[in-house]
Amino acid sequence: MKKSKNTENESMSKKPAFRAEPDLPIGLEDVPNHLKERVTRRNKKPMKREGRCVVYWMQRSQRAVGNPAFDIAAHVANALKKPMVVFFCLDPGFAEAAPRHFDFMLRGIEETAAQVKNQGAHFVMRLHPTNSPATFCEEVDACILVGDENPLRDPEAWRQDTAKKVKVAFYTVDSDVVVPSKMFPKEEYAARTLRPKITRLMDDFLVAGHEPTLKVSPEELHEIKGLPLSSEDLLQSLPLNTGPGPLPSIPSGYAAATKQLADFIENHLSTYPNNSNHPEKAHGTSRLSFYLHFGQIDPRTIALAVRRCKAPKEAKEAFLEELIVRRELAVNYVLRNPDYDRYEGFPEWAKKTLEEHAGDKRPYLYDAETLEKAQTHDPLWNAAQLEMIHTGRTHGYMRMYWAKKILEWSAHPEQAQKQAILLNDRYFLDGRDPNGYTNIAWAIGGKHDRPWPERAVFGKVRYMSFKSTSRKFRYRDYIKRVNALCCPGLEK
Numbered sequence: 395m396k397k398s399k400n401t402e403n404e405s406m407s408k409k410p411a412f413r414a415e416p417d418l419p420i421g422l423e424d425v426p427n428h429l430k431e432r433v434t435r436r437n438k439k440p441m442k443r444e445g446r447c448v449v450y451w452m453q454r455s456q457r458a459v460g461n462p463a464f465d466i467a468a469h470v471a472n473a474l475k476k477p478m479v480v481f482f483c484l485d486p487g488f489a490e491a492a493p494r495h496f497d498f499m500l501r502g503i504e505e506t507a508a509q510v511k512n513q514g515a516h517f518v519m520r521l522h523p524t525n526s527p528a529t530f531c532e533e534v535d536a537c538i539l540v541g542d543e544n545p546l547r548d549p550e551a552w553r554q555d556t557a558k559k560v561k562v563a564f565y566t567v568d569s570d571v572v573v574p575s576k577m578f579p580k581e582e583y584a585a586r587t588l589r590p591k592i593t594r595l596m597d598d599f600l601v602a603g604h605e606p607t608l609k610v611s612p613e614e615l616h617e618i619k620g621l622p623l624s625s626e627d628l629l630q631s632l633p634l635n636t637g638p639g640p641l642p643s644i645p646s647g648y649a650a651a652t653k654q655l656a657d658f659i660e661n662h663l664s665t666y667p668n669n670s671n672h673p674e675k676a677h678g679t680s681r682l683s684f685y686l687h688f689g690q691i692d693p694r695t696i697a698l699a700v701r702r703c704k705a706p707k708e709a710k711e712a713f714l715e716e717l718i719v720r721r722e723l724a725v726n727y728v729l730r731n732p733d734y735d736r737y738e739g740f741p742e743w744a745k746k747t748l749e750e751h752a753g754d755k756r757p758y759l760y761d762a763e764t765l766e767k768a769q770t771h772d773p774l775w776n777a778a779q780l781e782m783i784h785t786g787r788t789h790g791y792m793r794m795y796w797a798k799k800i801l802e803w804s805a806h807p808e809q810a811q812k813q814a815i816l817l818n819d820r821y822f823l824d825g826r827d828p829n830g831y832t833n834i835a836w837a838i839g840g841k842h843d844r845p846w847p848e849r850a851v852f853g854k855v856r857y858m859s860f861k862s863t864s865r866k867f868r869y870r871d872y873i874k875r876v877n878a879l880c881c882p883g884l885e886k
Protein backbone atom coordinates (compact mmCIF):
# COMPACT_ATOMS: atom_id res chain seq x y z
CA MET A 395 0.00 0.00 0.00
CA LYS A 396 1.22 3.51 -0.82
CA LYS A 397 2.00 5.75 2.16
CA SER A 398 0.00 8.95 2.30
CA LYS A 399 2.00 12.17 1.99
CA ASN A 400 1.21 13.02 5.58
CA THR A 401 2.50 9.77 6.97
CA GLU A 402 5.66 10.22 4.92
CA ASN A 403 6.17 13.72 6.26
CA GLU A 404 5.57 12.54 9.79
CA SER A 405 8.12 9.75 9.48
CA MET A 406 10.58 12.19 7.87
CA SER A 407 10.33 14.53 10.82
CA LYS A 408 10.74 11.79 13.46
CA LYS A 409 14.24 11.28 14.77
CA PRO A 410 15.49 7.73 15.00
CA ALA A 411 15.80 6.51 18.58
CA PHE A 412 19.22 6.30 20.25
CA ARG A 413 20.98 3.58 18.30
CA ALA A 414 24.13 2.66 20.20
CA GLU A 415 25.48 -0.87 20.02
CA PRO A 416 23.83 -3.00 22.69
CA ASP A 417 27.28 -4.31 23.51
CA LEU A 418 29.49 -1.27 24.05
CA PRO A 419 32.98 -1.58 25.52
CA ILE A 420 33.63 -0.77 29.16
CA GLY A 421 34.08 2.87 30.20
CA LEU A 422 31.46 4.53 28.02
CA GLU A 423 28.74 4.86 30.68
CA ASP A 424 29.15 8.62 31.01
CA VAL A 425 30.08 9.25 27.38
CA PRO A 426 27.50 11.30 25.47
CA ASN A 427 25.26 9.57 22.93
CA HIS A 428 26.75 11.45 19.97
CA LEU A 429 29.97 9.50 20.58
CA LYS A 430 28.45 6.19 21.60
CA GLU A 431 26.34 6.12 18.47
CA ARG A 432 29.49 6.11 16.34
CA VAL A 433 30.68 2.79 17.78
CA THR A 434 30.25 -0.60 16.05
CA ARG A 435 31.29 -3.94 17.47
CA ARG A 436 33.25 -5.92 14.84
CA ASN A 437 33.61 -9.36 16.45
CA LYS A 438 32.35 -11.39 19.37
CA LYS A 439 35.73 -11.98 20.98
CA PRO A 440 36.17 -11.12 24.64
CA MET A 441 38.00 -8.16 26.06
CA LYS A 442 41.17 -9.25 27.88
CA ARG A 443 40.96 -7.37 31.18
CA GLU A 444 44.35 -8.58 32.37
CA GLY A 445 46.05 -7.44 29.13
CA ARG A 446 48.73 -4.76 29.12
CA CYS A 447 47.20 -1.87 27.16
CA VAL A 448 44.45 -0.55 24.91
CA VAL A 449 45.32 -0.34 21.20
CA TYR A 450 43.87 2.28 18.88
CA TRP A 451 44.58 1.27 15.27
CA MET A 452 44.66 4.61 13.47
CA GLN A 453 44.02 4.36 9.73
CA ARG A 454 41.76 6.99 8.22
CA SER A 455 41.49 9.49 11.10
CA GLN A 456 45.11 10.60 11.20
CA ARG A 457 44.83 12.98 14.15
CA ALA A 458 44.65 12.82 17.93
CA VAL A 459 42.54 15.96 18.35
CA GLY A 460 38.83 15.92 17.53
CA ASN A 461 38.98 12.21 16.82
CA PRO A 462 36.04 10.15 18.17
CA ALA A 463 37.96 6.85 17.74
CA PHE A 464 40.89 8.18 19.78
CA ASP A 465 38.45 9.46 22.41
CA ILE A 466 36.57 6.16 22.71
CA ALA A 467 39.84 4.24 23.04
CA ALA A 468 40.99 6.69 25.72
CA HIS A 469 37.76 6.29 27.71
CA VAL A 470 38.18 2.51 27.61
CA ALA A 471 41.85 2.77 28.67
CA ASN A 472 40.89 4.95 31.63
CA ALA A 473 38.14 2.56 32.70
CA LEU A 474 40.56 -0.38 32.53
CA LYS A 475 43.32 1.69 34.19
CA LYS A 476 45.69 0.78 31.35
CA PRO A 477 47.95 2.85 29.12
CA MET A 478 47.05 3.39 25.47
CA VAL A 479 49.10 2.83 22.32
CA VAL A 480 48.22 4.23 18.90
CA PHE A 481 49.26 1.84 16.13
CA PHE A 482 49.69 3.00 12.53
CA CYS A 483 50.23 0.24 9.97
CA LEU A 484 52.01 1.75 6.99
CA ASP A 485 51.24 -0.07 3.74
CA PRO A 486 53.55 1.15 0.94
CA GLY A 487 51.25 -0.49 -1.67
CA PHE A 488 48.07 1.09 -0.25
CA ALA A 489 45.43 1.79 -2.90
CA GLU A 490 48.15 2.36 -5.52
CA ALA A 491 49.00 5.66 -3.86
CA ALA A 492 51.92 7.62 -5.35
CA PRO A 493 54.96 9.21 -3.64
CA ARG A 494 52.98 12.49 -3.64
CA HIS A 495 50.35 10.94 -1.35
CA PHE A 496 52.85 9.23 0.94
CA ASP A 497 54.91 12.39 1.31
CA PHE A 498 51.84 14.40 2.33
CA MET A 499 50.63 11.68 4.68
CA LEU A 500 53.98 11.07 6.37
CA ARG A 501 54.56 14.78 6.96
CA GLY A 502 51.18 14.85 8.69
CA ILE A 503 51.93 11.70 10.69
CA GLU A 504 55.03 13.31 12.22
CA GLU A 505 52.78 15.92 13.79
CA THR A 506 50.09 13.37 14.70
CA ALA A 507 52.66 11.30 16.62
CA ALA A 508 53.56 14.41 18.63
CA GLN A 509 49.85 15.06 19.28
CA VAL A 510 49.41 11.48 20.49
CA LYS A 511 52.32 11.92 22.89
CA ASN A 512 50.86 15.20 24.18
CA GLN A 513 47.57 13.46 24.83
CA GLY A 514 49.34 10.88 27.00
CA ALA A 515 49.51 7.86 24.67
CA HIS A 516 52.37 6.05 22.91
CA PHE A 517 52.63 6.09 19.07
CA VAL A 518 54.03 3.23 17.02
CA MET A 519 54.22 3.04 13.24
CA ARG A 520 55.15 -0.29 11.63
CA LEU A 521 55.29 -1.62 8.07
CA HIS A 522 52.59 -3.77 6.49
CA PRO A 523 52.48 -6.72 5.72
CA THR A 524 55.19 -7.81 8.18
CA ASN A 525 52.98 -6.20 10.82
CA SER A 526 49.22 -6.09 11.10
CA PRO A 527 46.77 -4.81 13.72
CA ALA A 528 46.16 -8.43 14.82
CA THR A 529 49.85 -9.35 15.22
CA PHE A 530 50.52 -6.05 16.96
CA CYS A 531 47.72 -6.70 19.48
CA GLU A 532 49.23 -10.06 20.27
CA GLU A 533 52.74 -8.66 20.63
CA VAL A 534 51.70 -5.90 23.03
CA ASP A 535 49.14 -8.05 24.88
CA ALA A 536 46.20 -5.80 24.07
CA CYS A 537 43.06 -5.80 26.20
CA ILE A 538 40.93 -4.55 23.31
CA LEU A 539 41.34 -3.08 19.82
CA VAL A 540 39.59 0.14 18.74
CA GLY A 541 39.76 1.39 15.15
CA ASP A 542 38.34 4.15 12.98
CA GLU A 543 36.21 3.53 9.87
CA ASN A 544 36.74 3.89 6.14
CA PRO A 545 33.90 3.14 3.70
CA LEU A 546 36.14 2.21 0.74
CA ARG A 547 36.27 -1.46 -0.31
CA ASP A 548 39.85 -2.41 0.59
CA PRO A 549 40.13 -0.56 3.92
CA GLU A 550 36.79 -2.03 5.01
CA ALA A 551 38.00 -5.52 3.98
CA TRP A 552 41.10 -4.87 6.12
CA ARG A 553 38.84 -4.24 9.12
CA GLN A 554 36.78 -7.36 8.43
CA ASP A 555 39.92 -9.45 8.16
CA THR A 556 41.28 -7.93 11.36
CA ALA A 557 38.00 -8.72 13.17
CA LYS A 558 38.55 -12.39 12.31
CA LYS A 559 42.25 -12.54 13.09
CA VAL A 560 42.57 -10.44 16.24
CA LYS A 561 42.09 -12.43 19.46
CA VAL A 562 40.40 -9.69 21.50
CA ALA A 563 37.25 -7.56 21.16
CA PHE A 564 37.41 -5.16 18.19
CA TYR A 565 35.27 -2.03 17.87
CA THR A 566 35.32 0.68 15.19
CA VAL A 567 34.24 4.29 15.52
CA ASP A 568 32.84 6.37 12.64
CA SER A 569 35.07 9.40 13.05
CA ASP A 570 35.23 11.32 9.75
CA VAL A 571 31.64 12.32 9.17
CA VAL A 572 29.33 14.68 11.00
CA VAL A 573 26.38 12.25 11.15
CA PRO A 574 27.41 8.59 11.55
CA SER A 575 26.91 6.65 8.31
CA LYS A 576 24.94 3.89 10.04
CA MET A 577 22.08 6.39 10.47
CA PHE A 578 21.47 6.01 6.71
CA PRO A 579 21.28 2.25 6.18
CA LYS A 580 20.09 2.42 2.55
CA GLU A 581 21.61 3.91 -0.57
CA GLU A 582 20.29 7.48 -0.90
CA TYR A 583 18.76 8.50 -4.20
CA ALA A 584 20.10 12.05 -4.32
CA ALA A 585 21.16 15.00 -2.16
CA ARG A 586 17.50 15.94 -1.81
CA THR A 587 16.69 12.64 -0.06
CA LEU A 588 19.68 12.79 2.29
CA ARG A 589 19.51 16.51 3.14
CA PRO A 590 16.37 16.43 5.34
CA LYS A 591 17.63 13.37 7.19
CA ILE A 592 20.98 15.02 7.91
CA THR A 593 19.28 18.26 8.93
CA ARG A 594 17.14 16.38 11.43
CA LEU A 595 20.16 14.78 13.09
CA MET A 596 22.62 17.63 12.77
CA ASP A 597 22.14 19.15 16.21
CA ASP A 598 22.60 15.76 17.85
CA PHE A 599 25.93 15.13 16.18
CA LEU A 600 27.44 18.48 15.33
CA VAL A 601 28.96 18.96 18.75
CA ALA A 602 32.52 19.28 19.91
CA GLY A 603 34.38 16.15 21.00
CA HIS A 604 34.46 14.69 24.48
CA GLU A 605 38.20 14.37 24.96
CA PRO A 606 39.31 12.57 28.08
CA THR A 607 42.72 12.97 29.71
CA LEU A 608 44.53 9.66 29.71
CA LYS A 609 45.10 8.64 33.29
CA VAL A 610 47.81 5.98 33.01
CA SER A 611 51.23 7.03 31.76
CA PRO A 612 52.36 5.22 28.61
CA GLU A 613 55.96 5.12 29.84
CA GLU A 614 56.06 1.37 30.28
CA LEU A 615 55.08 1.02 26.60
CA HIS A 616 58.08 2.98 25.33
CA GLU A 617 60.05 -0.21 24.77
CA ILE A 618 57.57 -1.02 21.95
CA LYS A 619 59.44 0.42 19.02
CA GLY A 620 58.25 1.51 15.62
CA LEU A 621 59.67 3.07 12.47
CA PRO A 622 61.56 6.34 12.87
CA LEU A 623 59.17 9.20 12.20
CA SER A 624 61.26 11.39 9.92
CA SER A 625 59.08 11.62 6.83
CA GLU A 626 61.99 12.43 4.53
CA ASP A 627 64.03 9.35 5.51
CA LEU A 628 60.98 7.14 5.42
CA LEU A 629 59.97 8.30 1.97
CA GLN A 630 63.43 7.41 0.68
CA SER A 631 63.38 3.96 2.21
CA LEU A 632 59.88 2.75 1.33
CA PRO A 633 59.25 0.42 -1.65
CA LEU A 634 56.68 2.82 -3.14
CA ASN A 635 54.83 2.64 -6.44
CA THR A 636 56.13 4.93 -9.12
CA GLY A 637 53.94 7.93 -9.83
CA PRO A 638 53.77 11.68 -9.37
CA GLY A 639 56.33 13.10 -6.98
CA PRO A 640 55.84 15.01 -3.73
CA LEU A 641 54.32 18.48 -3.47
CA PRO A 642 56.40 19.93 -0.64
CA SER A 643 54.92 23.41 -1.01
CA ILE A 644 51.57 22.17 0.32
CA PRO A 645 51.82 22.13 4.11
CA SER A 646 50.48 18.98 5.75
CA GLY A 647 49.05 18.11 9.17
CA TYR A 648 46.59 19.33 11.74
CA ALA A 649 48.23 22.73 12.30
CA ALA A 650 48.28 23.43 8.55
CA ALA A 651 44.64 22.34 8.26
CA THR A 652 43.47 24.61 11.10
CA LYS A 653 45.50 27.52 9.68
CA GLN A 654 43.92 26.96 6.27
CA LEU A 655 40.48 26.84 7.89
CA ALA A 656 41.07 30.07 9.81
CA ASP A 657 42.28 31.86 6.68
CA PHE A 658 39.30 30.64 4.66
CA ILE A 659 36.79 31.74 7.30
CA GLU A 660 38.44 35.10 7.80
CA ASN A 661 39.06 36.02 4.18
CA HIS A 662 37.09 33.87 1.74
CA LEU A 663 33.99 32.27 3.24
CA SER A 664 31.73 35.27 2.73
CA THR A 665 32.36 35.21 -1.04
CA TYR A 666 32.14 31.39 -1.31
CA PRO A 667 28.69 31.19 -3.00
CA ASN A 668 29.95 33.23 -5.94
CA ASN A 669 33.67 32.44 -6.03
CA SER A 670 33.28 28.68 -5.76
CA ASN A 671 32.08 28.84 -9.37
CA HIS A 672 35.06 30.90 -10.49
CA PRO A 673 38.11 28.75 -11.12
CA GLU A 674 40.11 31.81 -12.13
CA LYS A 675 40.10 32.87 -8.45
CA ALA A 676 42.79 31.00 -6.59
CA HIS A 677 41.06 31.13 -3.20
CA GLY A 678 37.42 30.78 -4.16
CA THR A 679 37.09 27.56 -2.15
CA SER A 680 38.44 26.28 1.17
CA ARG A 681 41.19 23.93 -0.11
CA LEU A 682 40.49 21.66 2.83
CA SER A 683 39.87 18.47 0.86
CA PHE A 684 43.36 16.97 1.28
CA TYR A 685 43.25 17.54 5.02
CA LEU A 686 39.83 15.90 5.18
CA HIS A 687 40.93 13.03 2.96
CA PHE A 688 43.88 12.17 5.21
CA GLY A 689 41.76 12.64 8.34
CA GLN A 690 44.01 15.45 9.55
CA ILE A 691 41.01 17.52 10.56
CA ASP A 692 37.57 16.58 11.88
CA PRO A 693 34.67 17.71 9.65
CA ARG A 694 32.88 18.67 12.91
CA THR A 695 35.70 21.09 13.75
CA ILE A 696 35.30 22.74 10.34
CA ALA A 697 31.49 22.85 10.50
CA LEU A 698 31.41 24.23 14.05
CA ALA A 699 33.94 26.95 13.21
CA VAL A 700 31.86 27.90 10.15
CA ARG A 701 28.62 27.88 12.11
CA ARG A 702 30.05 30.14 14.82
CA CYS A 703 31.73 32.72 12.58
CA LYS A 704 30.26 36.01 11.42
CA ALA A 705 29.99 35.27 7.69
CA PRO A 706 26.62 35.76 5.97
CA LYS A 707 24.11 32.92 6.51
CA GLU A 708 23.88 32.23 2.78
CA ALA A 709 27.66 31.67 2.57
CA LYS A 710 27.71 29.37 5.59
CA GLU A 711 24.82 27.33 4.19
CA ALA A 712 26.42 27.01 0.76
CA PHE A 713 29.67 25.78 2.28
CA LEU A 714 28.05 23.39 4.77
CA GLU A 715 25.97 21.90 1.96
CA GLU A 716 29.24 20.79 0.29
CA LEU A 717 31.09 19.82 3.45
CA ILE A 718 28.27 17.84 5.02
CA VAL A 719 25.46 16.94 2.57
CA ARG A 720 27.55 16.34 -0.56
CA ARG A 721 30.49 14.79 1.27
CA GLU A 722 28.29 12.45 3.32
CA LEU A 723 26.20 11.58 0.25
CA ALA A 724 29.47 10.37 -1.27
CA VAL A 725 30.21 8.28 1.81
CA ASN A 726 26.69 6.83 1.60
CA TYR A 727 27.14 5.84 -2.06
CA VAL A 728 30.49 4.17 -1.46
CA LEU A 729 29.28 2.38 1.64
CA ARG A 730 25.95 1.19 0.25
CA ASN A 731 26.77 0.43 -3.39
CA PRO A 732 29.44 -2.27 -3.94
CA ASP A 733 29.84 -1.02 -7.54
CA TYR A 734 30.70 2.55 -6.58
CA ASP A 735 33.73 2.64 -8.89
CA ARG A 736 32.23 0.51 -11.68
CA TYR A 737 29.89 1.14 -14.59
CA GLU A 738 27.32 -1.16 -12.93
CA GLY A 739 26.93 1.42 -10.14
CA PHE A 740 25.38 4.01 -12.49
CA PRO A 741 21.58 4.36 -12.22
CA GLU A 742 19.53 2.28 -14.67
CA TRP A 743 18.18 5.30 -16.59
CA ALA A 744 21.73 6.54 -17.18
CA LYS A 745 23.12 3.18 -18.31
CA LYS A 746 20.17 2.79 -20.71
CA THR A 747 20.63 6.20 -22.30
CA LEU A 748 24.43 5.90 -22.44
CA GLU A 749 24.13 2.51 -24.17
CA GLU A 750 21.64 3.94 -26.66
CA HIS A 751 24.26 6.54 -27.57
CA ALA A 752 27.33 4.30 -27.32
CA GLY A 753 27.56 4.15 -31.12
CA ASP A 754 27.32 7.93 -31.65
CA LYS A 755 30.19 9.54 -33.48
CA ARG A 756 32.50 11.26 -30.96
CA PRO A 757 33.71 14.73 -31.97
CA TYR A 758 37.21 13.75 -30.80
CA LEU A 759 38.62 10.45 -29.54
CA TYR A 760 41.67 10.69 -27.29
CA ASP A 761 43.83 7.89 -26.00
CA ALA A 762 45.02 7.67 -22.39
CA GLU A 763 48.41 9.21 -23.13
CA THR A 764 47.03 12.28 -24.91
CA LEU A 765 44.67 12.90 -22.03
CA GLU A 766 47.30 12.37 -19.36
CA LYS A 767 49.74 14.72 -21.12
CA ALA A 768 47.04 17.41 -21.48
CA GLN A 769 47.43 17.46 -25.26
CA THR A 770 43.81 17.76 -26.40
CA HIS A 771 42.45 20.50 -28.70
CA ASP A 772 40.67 22.15 -25.72
CA PRO A 773 42.78 24.71 -23.79
CA LEU A 774 40.37 24.80 -20.87
CA TRP A 775 40.48 21.02 -20.40
CA ASN A 776 44.26 20.98 -20.79
CA ALA A 777 44.53 23.63 -18.08
CA ALA A 778 42.42 21.53 -15.68
CA GLN A 779 44.60 18.49 -16.37
CA LEU A 780 47.81 20.51 -15.93
CA GLU A 781 46.56 21.99 -12.68
CA MET A 782 45.94 18.44 -11.46
CA ILE A 783 49.36 17.15 -12.49
CA HIS A 784 51.39 20.03 -11.15
CA THR A 785 49.47 21.12 -8.05
CA GLY A 786 47.61 17.95 -6.95
CA ARG A 787 44.27 19.72 -7.10
CA THR A 788 41.88 21.21 -9.64
CA HIS A 789 39.16 23.69 -8.86
CA GLY A 790 35.86 21.86 -8.20
CA TYR A 791 34.04 23.57 -11.07
CA MET A 792 36.75 22.53 -13.50
CA ARG A 793 36.68 18.95 -12.19
CA MET A 794 33.11 18.67 -13.48
CA TYR A 795 34.07 19.92 -16.94
CA TRP A 796 37.17 17.70 -16.95
CA ALA A 797 35.18 14.50 -16.29
CA LYS A 798 32.34 15.39 -18.69
CA LYS A 799 34.81 15.87 -21.53
CA ILE A 800 36.47 12.51 -20.83
CA LEU A 801 33.03 10.98 -21.41
CA GLU A 802 32.61 12.94 -24.65
CA TRP A 803 36.04 11.94 -25.99
CA SER A 804 36.07 8.23 -25.04
CA ALA A 805 34.83 5.30 -27.14
CA HIS A 806 32.54 4.07 -24.33
CA PRO A 807 31.34 5.54 -20.99
CA GLU A 808 32.78 2.57 -19.08
CA GLN A 809 36.19 3.37 -20.52
CA ALA A 810 35.66 7.05 -19.65
CA GLN A 811 34.91 6.19 -16.03
CA LYS A 812 38.03 4.00 -15.76
CA GLN A 813 40.19 6.70 -17.33
CA ALA A 814 38.81 9.43 -15.06
CA ILE A 815 39.33 7.33 -11.92
CA LEU A 816 42.87 6.47 -12.95
CA LEU A 817 43.91 10.09 -13.46
CA ASN A 818 41.91 11.34 -10.46
CA ASP A 819 43.53 8.86 -8.08
CA ARG A 820 47.02 9.16 -9.51
CA TYR A 821 47.34 12.93 -9.39
CA PHE A 822 44.88 14.50 -6.95
CA LEU A 823 46.17 14.76 -3.42
CA ASP A 824 42.60 14.14 -2.29
CA GLY A 825 42.17 11.20 -4.73
CA ARG A 826 41.15 7.65 -3.72
CA ASP A 827 38.33 9.21 -1.73
CA PRO A 828 34.55 8.55 -1.68
CA ASN A 829 34.14 12.05 -3.12
CA GLY A 830 36.17 11.11 -6.22
CA TYR A 831 34.29 7.87 -7.07
CA THR A 832 30.92 9.51 -6.44
CA ASN A 833 31.57 12.67 -8.42
CA ILE A 834 32.97 10.72 -11.35
CA ALA A 835 29.81 8.57 -11.25
CA TRP A 836 27.81 11.84 -11.15
CA ALA A 837 29.64 13.42 -14.09
CA ILE A 838 29.82 10.37 -16.35
CA GLY A 839 26.96 8.19 -15.11
CA GLY A 840 24.27 10.60 -13.87
CA LYS A 841 24.55 9.33 -10.26
CA HIS A 842 22.51 11.49 -7.85
CA ASP A 843 21.42 13.57 -10.87
CA ARG A 844 18.30 13.49 -13.06
CA PRO A 845 17.77 13.02 -16.80
CA TRP A 846 18.39 16.11 -18.95
CA PRO A 847 17.36 16.85 -22.56
CA GLU A 848 18.80 14.17 -24.82
CA ARG A 849 21.82 14.79 -27.03
CA ALA A 850 24.57 12.88 -28.83
CA VAL A 851 27.04 10.75 -26.84
CA PHE A 852 25.69 11.90 -23.43
CA GLY A 853 22.11 10.76 -24.04
CA LYS A 854 20.19 12.16 -21.06
CA VAL A 855 23.26 12.62 -18.85
CA ARG A 856 23.92 16.30 -18.12
CA TYR A 857 26.20 17.92 -20.70
CA MET A 858 28.77 20.70 -20.39
CA SER A 859 30.05 22.54 -23.44
CA PHE A 860 33.17 24.64 -23.87
CA LYS A 861 31.00 27.48 -25.11
CA SER A 862 28.68 27.69 -22.13
CA THR A 863 31.35 26.86 -19.52
CA SER A 864 33.82 29.42 -20.81
CA ARG A 865 31.11 32.10 -20.62
CA LYS A 866 30.44 31.50 -16.94
CA PHE A 867 33.81 32.79 -15.71
CA ARG A 868 36.91 34.50 -17.09
CA TYR A 869 38.32 31.34 -18.58
CA ARG A 870 41.41 32.97 -20.04
CA ASP A 871 42.35 34.15 -16.53
CA TYR A 872 41.98 30.57 -15.30
CA ILE A 873 44.32 29.29 -18.02
CA LYS A 874 46.74 32.11 -17.19
CA ARG A 875 46.60 31.25 -13.49
CA VAL A 876 47.30 27.57 -14.21
CA ASN A 877 50.14 28.38 -16.58
CA ALA A 878 51.71 30.64 -13.98
CA LEU A 879 51.56 27.77 -11.47
CA CYS A 880 52.62 24.97 -13.78
CA CYS A 881 54.62 26.41 -16.64
CA PRO A 882 56.00 29.81 -15.54
CA GLY A 883 56.62 31.99 -18.58
CA LEU A 884 53.56 30.62 -20.41
CA GLU A 885 51.06 32.60 -18.39
CA LYS A 886 50.36 34.99 -21.21
Ligand SMILES: Cc1cc2nc3c(=O)[nH]c(=O)nc-3n(C[C@H](O)[C@H](O)[C@H](O)COP(=O)(O)OP(=O)(O)OC[C@H]3O[C@@H](n4cnc5c(N)ncnc54)[C@H](O)[C@@H]3O)c2cc1C
Binds near residue numbers: 834
Ligand atom coordinates in the same frame (compact mmCIF):
# COMPACT_ATOMS: atom_id res chain seq x y z
C1 LIG B 1 34.95 14.68 -11.43
C2 LIG B 1 35.16 15.07 -10.00
C3 LIG B 1 36.13 14.42 -9.25
C4 LIG B 1 36.31 14.75 -7.90
N1 LIG B 1 37.28 14.08 -7.20
C5 LIG B 1 37.41 14.33 -5.87
C6 LIG B 1 38.37 13.61 -5.09
O1 LIG B 1 39.07 12.73 -5.59
N2 LIG B 1 38.45 13.91 -3.76
C7 LIG B 1 37.69 14.87 -3.17
O2 LIG B 1 37.83 15.10 -1.97
N3 LIG B 1 36.78 15.56 -3.88
C8 LIG B 1 36.60 15.32 -5.21
N4 LIG B 1 35.67 16.02 -5.92
C9 LIG B 1 34.74 16.90 -5.21
C10 LIG B 1 35.17 18.38 -5.14
O3 LIG B 1 35.47 18.85 -6.41
C11 LIG B 1 36.36 18.58 -4.22
O4 LIG B 1 36.07 18.03 -2.95
C12 LIG B 1 36.68 20.06 -4.02
O5 LIG B 1 36.97 20.64 -5.27
C13 LIG B 1 37.86 20.21 -3.08
O6 LIG B 1 38.23 21.55 -2.96
P1 LIG B 1 37.90 22.38 -1.66
O7 LIG B 1 38.32 21.65 -0.44
O8 LIG B 1 38.47 23.74 -1.87
O9 LIG B 1 36.30 22.40 -1.71
P2 LIG B 1 35.23 23.37 -1.06
O10 LIG B 1 34.36 23.86 -2.15
O11 LIG B 1 35.83 24.37 -0.16
O12 LIG B 1 34.31 22.37 -0.21
C14 LIG B 1 34.58 22.02 1.15
C15 LIG B 1 34.58 20.52 1.28
O13 LIG B 1 33.32 20.00 0.91
C16 LIG B 1 33.48 18.76 0.25
N5 LIG B 1 32.97 18.87 -1.13
C17 LIG B 1 33.03 19.92 -1.96
N6 LIG B 1 32.45 19.63 -3.14
C18 LIG B 1 32.01 18.36 -3.05
C19 LIG B 1 31.35 17.47 -3.93
N7 LIG B 1 30.97 17.84 -5.16
N8 LIG B 1 31.09 16.22 -3.51
C20 LIG B 1 31.45 15.81 -2.27
N9 LIG B 1 32.07 16.62 -1.39
C21 LIG B 1 32.36 17.85 -1.77
C22 LIG B 1 34.97 18.47 0.21
O14 LIG B 1 35.30 17.63 1.29
C23 LIG B 1 35.58 19.84 0.36
O15 LIG B 1 36.87 19.83 0.91
C24 LIG B 1 35.50 15.73 -7.29
C25 LIG B 1 34.55 16.40 -8.07
C26 LIG B 1 34.37 16.07 -9.39
C27 LIG B 1 33.31 16.79 -10.20
